[in-house]
Every structure is written in structure tokens, then in C-alpha cells.
Amino acid sequence: MKNYKLVIAYEGSRYYGWEHQPDKDTVQGKLETVLMRMCESQTVPEVIGAGRTDAGVHAKAMVASVRLDTRMSCEEIKAYMNRYLPDDIGVVEVREASERFHARYKAVGKTYSYTCYVGEGKPVFNRRFVTKLDFMPDVERMQKAAVYLQGEHDFKSFCGNPKMKKSTVRNVDMITIKRSKNQIYFTFHGTGFLQHMVRILVGTLLEVGAGRMEPEDMIRILDARDRKAAGPTAPAQGLCMEKVDY
Amino acid sequence: MKNYKLVIAYEGSRYYGWEHQPDKDTVQGKLETVLMRMCESQTVPEVIGAGRTDAGVHAKAMVASVRLDTRMSCEEIKAYMNRYLPDDIGVVEVREASERFHARYKAVGKTYSYTCYVGEGKPVFNRRFVTKLDFMPDVERMQKAAVYLQGEHDFKSFCGNPKMKKSTVRNVDMITIKRSKNQIYFTFHGTGFLQHMVRILVGTLLEVGAGRMEPEDMIRILDARDRKAAGPTAPAQGLCMEKVDY
Numbered sequence A, B: 001m002k003n004y005k006l007v008i009a010y011e012g013s014r015y016y017g018w019e020h021q022p023d024k025d026t027v028q029g030k031l032e033t034v035l036m037r038m039c040e041s042q043t044v045p046e047v048i049g050a051g052r053t054d055a056g057v058h059a060k061a062m063v064a065s066v067r068l069d070t071r072m073s074c075e076e077i078k079a080y081m082n083r084y085l086p087d088d089i090g091v092v093e094v095r096e097a098s099e100r101f102h103a104r105y106k107a108v109g110k111t112y113s114y115t116c117y118v119g120e121g122k123p124v125f126n127r128r129f130v131t132k133l134d135f136m137p138d139v140e141r142m143q144k145a146a147v148y149l150q151g152e153h154d155f156k157s158f159c160g161n162p163k164m165k166k167s168t169v170r171n172v173d174m175i176t177i178k179r180s181k182n183q184i185y186f187t188f189h190g191t192g193f194l195q196h197m198v199r200i201l202v203g204t205l206l207e208v209g210a211g212r213m214e215p216e217d218m219i220r221i222l223d224a225r226d227r228k229a230a231g232p233t234a235p236a237q238g239l240c241m242e243k244v245d246y
Helices: A027-038 A074-084 A139-149 A197-209 A217-224 B027-038 B074-084 B139-149 B197-209 B217-224
Strands: A002-010 A058-068 A089-096 A109-118 A131-133 A151-154 A169-180 A183-190 A239-245 B002-010 B058-068 B089-097 B109-118 B131-133 B151-154 B169-180 B183-190 B239-245
Touching (some): A002 A027, A027 A074, A074 A089, A109 A197, A139 A169, A139 A197, A139 A217, A197 A217, B027 B058, B027 B074, B139 B217, B183 B197
Parallel strands (some): B058 B239
Antiparallel strands (some): A109 A183, A109 A239, A169 A183, B002 B089, B109 B239, B151 B169, B169 B183
């Protein structure tokens, strides 16, 4: 049994998220099925992801760890997986990792992007990767609001899980918001993110961009420690996991 | 009744091509259904496309002409169409045209692109828009071959319709082939193209890129005036109609 680090890209459109669920297509489920067959194993190898993306969320470089009993080389494992996985899941890299490597516990930082499409046209070619807005948000106002959100805070107001019992303190050290032509492109880097946190951050920043909230309202929202204080949860499809740091 | 020029973008993946066919989803069929409803018309308005793309072929800017009996403004027509057309068909522009404007007969030039993906990875995010190759073609050899194909020639060897009775002489004044990272990107500009012509040109150039044909073989292939002399028809999904000139 050796421990492996996998880097996985996927289009999340037709999956019920990363984590396996009975009778539903999930990314983790697809990976485990292929690896079980590859190793001719009787038990399902547990593929541990750095994070659990929601249904419809994409990843350019999700990192996973898995223990496998195989004589195949890393290149052979990659080729086998890419051959038998569906078209919308790709293995970017397979590498032997130390015994202690754990994709979730050892992750020290994550980068997510969120893309909005603005304009009267239809995003025909990238419609699965963007969230269409029916107004042009004020990027400068959103950037001002983002400054209040950056840093270490209790993000309870931005947590989609009302039953969350563990600490909701996180450090988001970077939020960037850029506009290029018809797209508004957000990036978030932090030590970790709560459930739906990036989508609620985007939903709240868009309220500021629309003029329905003020940048300074972010102070009040963080202080409230109440999901109802923040803006709506932005749709899943604009979200993409870009990178995991170890 | 006024004559309109439409510019249409579509992802062709789930369509049986541009031209309507009974009981099949086609781009022309979708457009005509929406326009018929919009005009509350008893007859189907005929949407004439600049070209007839095959099943699976995409378009960034297909041009079409159609006569409509409506009091709506061009902006209103565009908004209505974009609202009721499926997500994978978008209207980029609607404009009133002169009575004599005919999208097919008045077209004087067309630009097509063809994109190949090369590399061991999987093109997870743009898999519907590229043709995956299992080898790296020699771009310089293909460029040399392209020089022989440029210009006015009888392209009968590159025509997918064996029963073609009209002239198979066409003028392809520009072929470019570029490589950027994992992609090989072809563009073709010409006065007009025969059925499957761009795909057969790409299939033949890839034979040269693979070393199975020589650049000079293009002379022999053109002279043969026989489909069997040329290379295979490259898959539809890499092809995209980029522009129509009037």
C-alpha cells in the first residue's frame, strides 16, 4: 500500500458535488469506482479530497490523497484513470506521497475563482462556467467592501451550515475583483473556507455592487455572526477551485 | 414584412447541424420556431443561413437573413429570441437589412477555425470544442502543405458530397496553423467551402503533420479530383464558423 497525491480537474455540471452519495453521480464516487477496478480490489479505496465542492462547482486542480495497492507507475495510474473516467473528469497529476500526506488535513491554503457574465448577450460557449448577471455591478464599491472581509474573522454570517459547531474563524488573506469585457472575475485565497462561504461572499459583494448594501455594511455583517445578515448564496456554476497549497 | 440580418452564436454539440430535419433538433429549426411564435405567424419564417454547418459544428457568428412581419424593434427581437432560444444558441445582433440582402447568396467570404488538443491530459473544460490528437503534429510540415492548398483550385478531392454536380472550384486565400501550448489552431478563409471541405483539409494536413503524407502530395491530391486521394474527414467538434464577409 502506497500513498498517492492526485491532482484532479472536473466540470461539476452533472455531478452532485464532490462527496459520494448513494445512487448519485459524484466526483469522488467516479474516482473510487475507477481505482477499485484498477487495483482489482474488494474494498473501495477512500479518495480524500482537499475540500468538498458543491453540486455544479468546478475544479481546475482539486488535490486528493488515496492509498493504493498497485504495481503500476504514477504515469500508468494517470493514463488508466484518464482512460476510464468520464470526459468531464481528468487526472492532471499522480505522484507518490509520504505516508503522512493527507489532502484535507495538510492543506494550508486554497484559491477559488468565481466568474460572472455581464451583458445583454448570452454566454453560449462558457455558460456552464459563469453566472449571468442582469446588471453591471460597481467593481470599485465591491473592492472597498472586500477590504473589510479580508483578514482573520469569524465568518459565521457567511457559513451555509446553520448547525456548524466547530470554529467559524477563517483567514481570507486575499480577495481580488477584476472586470474584463463582459466578465467580472473574483478570486479568493485563504486558509480554509466554510460551507458555501465563497458563494455567500460573492452574493454579498454583488449586493454592494448593485448598490443595495454599502461597503461599510461588511463590518456589521461580520459582527452579526448570523447567516441572515449577509447576502444571498451566489449560484454554484460560477465557482471553481483553482489551487490547493501544502 | 421587413428583411433582417441576424448574427447567431451556437454550440453545435447537441444539434443535428444547422439545416432543419424532421423530428431532429437543428439550429435553423430552433430559430424558426421561436420567430414563428414571436410573429404569431401561421407560416414558418424561413431563416436562411450563410452556410449549413454539420452536426456538432459550432458558430461564433453565423449570419442569417429572414423576413419578418413584426412591429418590434431590432433590440426587442434580439431580447425576445435570446429569452426563448435554448442556452446553447444566442443572438449576437439583429439588424434591418435591405430587401436584396440574402445571407447565403450575398456572402463573399467565410472564416472557419479548427482546434486540436494535443497532450497527455484531458481537455476537461473545452472538450466539446476541440479534437483530441494522440500525437504532436509537425506544424512546419503542415504549413508547407497549406501553401499548396491556398489559392483558387478545384477542390473536388476535398468535397464530402460525391454527387456534387456544380463547380467544385473554390478560392481559399488564407490558411494559418498555429501552436500554443496544448492546442493546434487552424484558420481558413475563402470565398466558399464545399461540404466537409474544412474538415477534409484538416484531416489531410494532419496526415502531413503525422508524417504519413508529404507537403508536395497536395499537388497530386488536388489533381486527382477524387475524394479518396485526400486524408480522412476530421471530427466535427473542432470546427467553428468564425465570420462571414459581405
